[in-house]
Amino acid sequence: DTAVSQTPKYLVTQMGNDKSIKCEQNLGHDTMYWYKQDSKKFLKIMFSYNNKELIINETVPNRFSPKSPDKAHLNLHINSLELGDSAVYFCASSQEPGYTDTQYFGPGTRLTVL
């Protein structure tokens, strides 16, 4: 029973395509996040939702659109994929958005754009 799960684990696609990555947490947490780890291993926050409300939105191209249908799910939709979008995307969740709340990460989705 995985706490934070992501699908798919691997995603290979062509430039210009639109793709989605799904995230689900069964921890009963209120807050969810998307992080991107690029080829240089930098792990950077992209978005955060608390109770389905966007609370963190970093300087991410508007081709990236997060969607939170409910507290347990945070999906990431990417339009018009570019080569530079190739990365590992991690979903995470925490009980609250407070800064001492531990974040629990999913296993990651490796996106490769050809």
Next chain:
Amino acid sequence: DQQVKQNSPSLSVQEGRISILNCDYTNSMFDYFLWYKKYPAEGPTFLISISSIKDKNEDGRFTVFLNKSAKHLSLHIVPSQPGDSAVYFCAAIEGGATNKLIFGTGTLLAVQP
């Protein structure tokens, strides 16, 4: 502009010895620091944290030290075990309402049996 830096990309130690992983930061507004551990093909997992009001926090074999004047923190693992072999990420948070982790680039620790 990298606010959290881990200058050692890798570290190798013998089983049973101490592992010391270092992290430097530039933002004086950071007031909470964490270490995450990551195995290949898995997400990071929380290891230990420290508030800026403390200079040391200990949890079993893991101790984190914070030197605010030097803007430096370190993670000590003693004794090191082969199962500790992983990438260790240092992270920091500014005081405030949101849980925005700023990560370092990680240090790959290899514990040799």
